[in-house]
Amino acid sequence: MEKIIRDIAIGIDIGGTNIKLGLITPDGEILKKDSFLTSKIESEDDFYNRVCSKVKALSSSLRFQVNIMGIGIGVPGISQSEGTISHAANLPFLKESNIIISLQAIMHLPVYLIKDSSAAGLGEGLYGVAKGMKDYILITLGTGLGCAIFINGELLKGNTGLAGEFGHAIIKEGGRACGCGRNGCLETYVSGSGIVRTFIELLATTDITSHLRNIKLKNITSKLIYAAAQYGDGLALKSFELTGEILGKQLSNLLTLFDSEAIILAGGLANAGDLLLPSITHHIDENMLPFYKGKAQILFSALNTNEAALMKLLYWEQPLLFGKIKMK
Numbered sequence: 450m451e452k453i454i455r456d457i458a459i460g461i462d463i464g465g466t467n468i469k470l471g472l473i474t475p476d477g478e479i480l481k482k483d484s485f486l487t488s489k490i491e492s493e494d495d496f497y498n499r500v501c502s503k504v505k506a507l508s509s510s511l512r513f514q515v516n517i518m519g520i521g522i523g524v525p526g527i528s529q530s531e532g533t534i535s536h537a538a539n540l541p542f543l544k545e546s547n548i549i550i551s552l553q554a555i556m557h558l559p560v561y562l563i564k565d566s567s568a569a570g571l572g573e574g575l576y577g578v579a580k581g582m583k584d585y586i587l588i589t590l591g592t593g594l595g596c597a598i599f600i601n602g603e604l605l606k607g608n609t610g611l612a613g614e615f616g617h618a619i620i621k622e623g624g625r626a627c628g629c630g631r632n633g634c635l636e637t638y639v640s641g642s643g644i645v646r647t648f649i650e651l652l653a654t655t656d657i658t659s660h661l662r663n664i665k666l667k668n669i670t671s672k673l674i675y676a677a678a679q680y681g682d683g684l685a686l687k688s689f690e691l692t693g694e695i696l697g698k699q700l701s702n703l704l705t706l707f708d709s710e711a712i713i714l715a716g717g718l719a720n721a722g723d724l725l726l727p728s729i730t731h732h733i734d735e736n737m738l739p740f741y742k743g744k745a746q747i748l749f750s751a752l753n754t755n756e757a758a759l760m761k762l763l764y765w766e767q768p769l770l771f772g773k774i775k776m777k
């Protein structure tokens with residue numbers, strides 16, 4: 450009997466909370482997937498070891514042989530031209546690493562790197578709600594806040610490939626400490642971790658009623674705040690309202706700069722769209738120059754649950770989209 454060998458690629462999504470790996474076919478099918486917690490990683494070497502052992506375990510669990518074509522990785526904050534990770538405020542273990550060179554040396558495979566928000570933005574244009582749009586902005590609301598700006602159908606990369614680090618735009622002088630080492634960055638207010646900080650601040654500074662007042666602070670998560678808000682918890686609702694207000698004001702600035710057709714919100718916190726949207730749209734409207742008003746749509750990603758589309762993009766689409774960054 451003839452042996453079956455299938456071409457696959459490895460997609461790795463490095464997030465501030467989880468690192469997800471998948472074995473992906475050219476059609477975008479996830480054959481196998483696994484993940485581990487980012488917080489468990491002790492060092493750069495530990496990260497590479499975990500990736501290698503997961504890839505080996507996943508590949509050997511398949512019933513057929515595979516030909517691994519390469520690795521596509523999505524990370525927060527990279528320099529695309531060099532492969533070094535910079536400004537990855539939530540990934541201290543990778544701060545000085547050249548992930549392309551290191552993984553190529555260990556795995557002996559071509560490695561492609563893309564900023565996670567760029568991958569999400571490209572995915573939205575290829576498979577999601579931005580299909581057919583030329584001017585749109587994708588905002589990811591995960592552990593941090595990522596941003597990808599598309600102008601005339603092209604991703605805005607900037608001089609060093611880092612365009613769109615809007616999460617680190619300073620919105621408050623002397624504000625909250627950020628993982629990037631500065632204070633008052635947008636993502637310290639508007640993100641999964643930002644809303645937790647808002648909630649904890651409100652706990653201490655207001656007497657708004659909340660069922661979560663007696664919970665240990667370390668157990669408060671954005672998911673818990675969302676669940677509480679859905680049951681009408683005053684403090685949780687206020688946290689969403691304030692988050693929407695800050696985001697809405699900043700989105701009005703973005704729309705003033707780029708006159709985009711749509712802003713698409715993706716990532717964990719965007720799943721709470723029903724609670725954020727009224728506040729976001731109100732504050733966009735209130736802060737927008739009159740002639741921009743009502744022209745852009747605020748949409749929520751449908752790709753949040755379509756992991757396969759994003760995983761496919763990480764390797765199989767990337768060499769086509771970013772031919773220039775191919776490194777052998």
Ligand SMILES: [Zn+2]
Nearest residue numbers: 617627629634
């Ligand atoms: Zn920052």
